[in-house]
Amino acid sequence: MMPADKTVKAANIIETEGVGKEFNGVWVLKDIDFSLRPGEIHSLVGENGAGKSTFIKILSGVYQPSSGSIKIDGSPITFHNVRHSESFGIRTVHQEINLVPFFNVYENIFIGTEQKKNILGIGVLDDRQMKRKAKEVIERLGVRLDVNKPAHLLNASMQRIVEISKVLVHSPRVIIFDEPTTSLGEEERKRLLEIIKGLKKTGIGIIYISHNLEEVMEISDRITVFRDGCRIDTMDRSEAAPEKIVSMMIGHKSYNEYKREECYKCSEVFIDVKNLSTDKLKGINFSVHKGEILGIAGVVGAGKTEIAKAIFGLDKIQKGEIQLYGGRYQPSCQRAIENGIALVPEERQAQGLIPNYSVMKNITLTYLNKWCSRGVMDSDREIETAREYIDLMSIKTTGYAQLVKFLSGGNQQKVILSRWLNGDFKIGLFDEPTKGIDVKAKEDIYGLMDQLAREGKAIIVLSSYLPELLSISDRIIVVHEGELVGEFDPKEDNAKEKIMHAMLGGRVA
Amino acid sequence: MIGKKLNVGSVDKKEFLRKYGTVMGALIIFTVFSLTARNFFTSTNLLMLLRQMSMLTIISLGFTFVMGAGGFDMSIGNATGLINIIFAIVILNTNSFWIALLAALLVGVTIGVLNGTLVAYIGLPDFIGTFAVGSIIYGVKMLITKGNPIFFNDTVPKIFFFIGQGYVGPIPFPVILMAFFVGLAIFILNKTSLGRRVYAIGGNSIASLYAGINVKRYRLITFIVSGLSVAIASVILTSRLGSAQPLAGEEFLLDAISVVFLSTTMFGDGEPTGSGTFVGALIISMMNNGLTMLNVPYYFQYITKGTVVIFAVVLSVVLGQKLRVKL
Secondary structure (H helix, E strand, O other), X not given: OOOOOHHHOOOOOEEEEEEEEEEOXXXXXXXXXXXXXXXXXXXXXXXXXXXXXXXXXXXXXXXXXXXXXXXXXXXXXXXXXXXXXXXXXXXXXXXXXXXXXXXXXXXXXXXOOOOEEEEOOEEEEOHHHHHHHHXXXXXXXXXXXXXXXXXXXXXXXXXXXXXHHHHHOOOOOEEEEEOOOOOOOHHHHXXXXXXXXXXXXXXXXXXXXXXXXXXXXXXXXXXEEEEOOEEEEEEEHHHOOHHHHHHHHHOOOOOOOOOOOOOOOOOOEEEEEEEEEOOOOOOEEEEXXXXXXXXXXXXXXXXXXXXXXXXXXXXOOOEEEEEEOOEEEOOOHHHHHHOOEEEEOOOHHHHHOOOOOEXXXXXXXXXXXXXXXXXXXXXXXXXXXXXXXXXXXOOOOOXXXXXXXXXXXXHHHHHHHHHHHOOOOOEEEEEOOOOOOOHHHHHHHHHHHHHHHHOXXXXXXXXXXXXXXXXXXXXXXXXXXXXXXXXEOOOXXXXXXXXXXXXOOOOOO | OHHHHHHHHHHHHHHHHHHHHHHHHHHHHHHHHHHHOOOOOOHHHHHHHHXXXXXXXXXXXXXXXXXXXXXXXXXXXXXXXXXXXXXXXXXXXXXXXXXXXXXXXXXXXXXXXXXXXXXXXXXXXHHHHHHHHHHHHHHHHHHHHOOXXXXXXXXXXXXXXXXXXXXXXXXXXXHHHHHHHHHHHHHHHHHEHHHXXXXXXXXXXXXXXXXXXXXHHHHHHHHHHHHXXXXXXXXXXXXXXXXXXXXXXXXXXXXXXHHHHHHHHHHHOOOOOHHHHHHHHHHHHHHHHHHHHOOOOHHHHHHHHHHHHHHHHHHHHHOOOOOOOOO
């Protein structure tokens, strides 16, 4: 066994040669050569469906490769299952948070690997030891966190820390991070990146997957680009540039950060929110005009989503009112839709999709009555509509009858957008519309929002990803802890810094 | 390479089982009883079997709506008896079959509204809410009858007896009713916006809410459909028995649960379907009928039915489907 010592950088922990994977005759991964050294951050980038996840699943023992070989410390190995891979010190921090809400921090960290002590021949939970070890691990991360706090009281970034600690107690040699900064606000994102850099310094080999190129450029030692199941290139950070990576990822055209050219704002006010207060919101005031794109910025948990939910009638309004097109409006989901409000929710899986429904059934769900007369569905017209939108939105699918759960994230998002587009809404609420989707789909969605504004709709984009808001919005308002703390023109000088400052509640970042 | 081929083969086999396992189960049970029970495979018995199963099928069709939307209805067993009694009292007092039928349907709707309000609008868990309603119904029917059956006299309109005992040609009338309602349920569940929304709610109720479906109202509707189907089956049952028994139909609860779970295992979608429910009802009824013919004591029938429920649920989990109901 090679010691995980910084001085032997040249020795690879993991080395793969020609690794591929086929499902039912389709090769989703082809010929991947890859290596990871101790104390290195090796990022994998690529659009959704490029093969990153499949490759990671092979390394972590979920899938067995259909071709090629994996070497650990130079000796060939086939992982039979996840346990087997873990026994070689390979651990994964998954994209989703999987904590038991009412278990406290240390119980979550040791879930499934509880430490026991022997009292009269009976194994009893050794809480003291678990607490001590949990504290040690969390201290290693340089975080202050009470191990006795229940997980549901933690914010998203602290929950992520617990997930990382769960992995760290097993003293791993390799940690795979799958989109760890998803759903984190800007400040938390930065802190997490620092933590990951810290882990690298202790000699752990890190495989990092992210859609956020800024992050990848900041953190990586090497970057491997995947496209269509193939490895396109592996480069050192010094030779990589975002434009270069993106052009490798998408293969064809070069990428420019999306920029809108015109503003289509009209004088007519579509929605006017006055002194809106709910459980989570305190006296929110704003209005959106026809043809305007309003960005609502805020860190995770600041109250962005709650604004959308209040408008869409999902959260009860305690004080204040919402006016639509100059008239009164008492929010409920049905009235919202009747009044031309569309909501693309933040959680695509939980709030957006009916997973076992086909692409078509998901597209037609909201305005179902359009395709039926006296309650009976008109299948021909429904299929026609589904085909039209699959075409219009370039949804990658085997057909309108394919179950939506088998689509990639970006295509699923397009299905949800299609659902609203076929109903001629007037006010669009887009909550984190590009979360976890690939570059190409992101650009499509930005383009779509621009087009919708040009057609005279009012668009409200809620996002914790500032560069996105800066490029798409006509105007940005910032919420912090349920209150509106500022309004900005994205084109003003130092807009990014000012908005960031406001998002963090005026505290210095 | 050989390993891979075997693997592909087993995937196909699994896929086939997933889709048609339940239908094959029905065929196997049919064959076994045909070979072992002497009078099973005769036209008289098969028609009788169909007539017997008509009530269970109709009740299970209503349950299919409830479970299609991810719900559960524990009140159906007790509801049957209450509707029997109300129907009998009304028909004895008015001498009008149609008024009595209307009263039965009204009671069914009321029970559905009660269940739906508690579960969908007030937010009680399905099991607790509908179980409590079932308990109240039990109390009410005992209060009305003191546990005694109600018998009919000769003045009762003839059409009443036709519902449960009549024939159209060689076909018992309840079988025709069953065929009609099976067709109707398949049509509503597959071809109407109601069915589409019901399954959407069962598939993901939160996403359905965000898509603008009035989830509460549609869940209420499924309970009303269940109440109505219990009412229709109760009228057939009363007519068949020629008397109203407060405890009649209690076995429908366990049987209908079995049927609908079998239904979810059909076609491998994890959703109960109209046709799946028909096959499920056929399986349960064949077992009731066949085991009786083989002189298996009735208590063994409970054991077999319980086993079938477990088998159906395990099968649907093993075959990788998500359980629709959180048990």
